[in-house]
Amino acid sequence: MPIGALNSSLTRKGYLSDEMAEIWGERETIARVVEVESALAAVQGELGIIPARFAAIIVEYAYMTDELVAKISAGKVGNPLVAALDAIRAQIPEEARGFVHYGATxxxxxxxxxxxxxxxxxxxxxxxxxxxxxxxxxxxxxxxxxxxxxxxxxxxxxxxxxxxxxxxxxxxxxxxxxxxxxxxxxxxxIQFSGAAGTYAATGEQGVRVAQALAQRLGLTFEIVPxxxxxxxxxxxxxxxxxxxxxxxxxxxxxxxxxxxxxxxxxxxxxxxxxxxxxxxxxxxxxxxxxxxxxxxxxxxxxxxxxxxxxxxxxxxxxxxxxxxxxxxxxxxxxxxxxxxxxxxxxxxxxxxxxxxxxxKNGGELLMSESVMMVLAPRIGHEAAHDLIQEFAKAQRSEGISLAEYIGQRTDLALSDSAVADLQEALDPRSYLGLxxxxxxxxxxxx
The missing domain is CATH 1.20.200.10 (Fumarase/aspartase (Central domain))
Known part of the structure; x- marks a missing residue:
């Protein structure tokens, strides 16, 4: 029974695309293994590490088939790569089989x-x-x-x-x-350094193989395993x-x-x-x-x-x-x-x-900072902040407007130009910044 959102046919369409599901699906995973084994043989043939004619045979016969997928899926080996190798080698003529996976782990x-x-x-x-x-x-x-x-x-x-x-x-x-x-x-x-990452089986040839393989497959070369x-x-x-x-x-x-x-x-x-x-x-x-x-x-x-x-x-x-x-x-x-x-x-x-x-629903309180910044140069930032905070409280409780509130504050003694600036500060489009x-x-x- 399929388990999880990505596996169930009832839910998977809500979470993934067929394109990405294919890339990480079983068949494509096998296809990439076949691709790497084929590319490895081709590079080793070009560098003279394995006979060029055997490399050509491996490249010719190492390809994806439904039978290959079935054989790998039916494999009883704990290591999935071993099952894949067995299936790939079975497709390749016997004379070239010994050079598949040459020097790799x-x-x-x-x-x-x-x-x-x-x-x-x-x-x-x-x-x-x-x-x-x-x-x-x-x-x-x-x-x-x-x-x-x-x-x-x-x-x-x-x-x-x-x-x-x-x-x-x-x-x-x-x-x-x-x-x-x-x-x-x-x-x-790229990864091609052998069983313990020492290049013991391939030496300097292994480094050259890794470099050429990285270039062929579009991967980053890294000599250190x-x-x-x-x-x-x-x-x-x-x-x-x-x-x-x-x-x-x-x-x-x-x-x-x-x-x-x-x-x-x-x-x-x-x-x-x-x-x-x-x-x-x-x-x-x-x-x-x-x-x-x-x-x-x-x-x-x-x-x-x-x-x-x-x-x-x-x-x-x-x-x-x-x-x-x-x-x-x-x-x-x-x-x-x-x-x-x-x-x-x-x-x-x-x-x-x-x-x-x-x-509109925000009303004048939405423009509190704008109003505060008009008052701050005149009465100081802290005083302006406290004053507008008091106004906000009064408006919420009494519904008083800013003009009415300012009019009641005789201690402010604002000039006509300051009052005009306060009215302009209530226009939302005037306070959009950048x-x-x-x-x-x-x-x-x-």
């Missing part, structure tokens, strides 16, 4: 194959991340001047623009993008989880904006798939919830990788087993979150009037 092949999967997975994520950033850039420009209320700690704070919110989301994603671009070089590294040094993989898992949290931040904001009592954002939904079995009127924002859940599951898996027992001495399979289980799932959860958000933004609209209503400029700058790619 199982972990060399598994790590290198996984590095190829990492590159493929990162290619998919990068394309979707670029598309999502492009969507946010477009929205930032379109809503650079769309007035709305900013909230801090869940409370009305100051006026801002919707474009500014998009700009903030976009920059966070760009930072995640930069982290992953730097990380992938340290995570997608990393069988027991999983820092690159761990860093990748953590940075993928950080990207997930950034996606969840966007999703959580959009979840709140779609609440019935807020209604600032609206997703076009199929009532049959997003509604309630008991309440026919409901349109539940399931997309944002799926994004958040994907992010949390990825974070939990990354934490598992981060806290796994470090590999003892030159290699320790406990660490590798944790990584093998978690890495592909982290990729699929992050890809699922990206895919969901991309789909959401194609169906999302924003109610400009509702956004403005939030500013919101509009920042949103436009981000939209322009600055």
């Amino acid at each position: 199982s972990q060399d092949i598994l790590d290198t194959a996984r590095a190829r999967q990492i590159l493929m997975g990162m290619g998919v994520l990068d394309e979707k991340l670029k598309e999502l950033i492009g969507r946010l850039r477009q929205f930032a420009g379109e809503h650079a001047q769309t007035l709305m209320v900013a909230r801090t700690n869940g409370q009305y704070a100051l006026p801002t623009t919707l474009g500014m919110r998009f700009a903030r989301w976009l920059r966070e994603l760009q930072r995640a993008q930069a982290r992953l671009a730097q990380t992938v070089e340290r995570a997608a590294m 990393w069988h027991a040094s999983r820092d690159g993989i761990t860093e990748l898992c953590c940075n993928l989880a950080i990207l997930g949290q950034s996606l969840a931040k966007i999703a959580e904001d959009l979840f709140a904006m779609q609440q019935s009592d807020m209604g600032e954002a609206h997703e076009q939904m199929d009532a049959h798939s997003s509604g309630s079995s008991a309440m026919p009127q409901k349109l539940n924002p399931f997309t944002t919830m799926k994004v958040s859940v994907n992010a949390r599951l990825a974070a939990g898996l990354a934490a598992t990788v981060l806290t796994a027992p470090p590999g003892t001495f030159e290699r320790d399979h406990r660490q590798l087993e944790v990584e093998r289980d978690a890495l592909g799932q982290i990729f699929t959860h992050i890809d699922g979150a990206l895919t969901k958000l991309l789909g959401l933004f194609s169906r999302l609209s924003f109610d400009v009037e509702k956004l403005r209503d939030g500013v 919101s509009v400029d920042i949103a436009r700058g981000v939209a322009a790619g600055e």
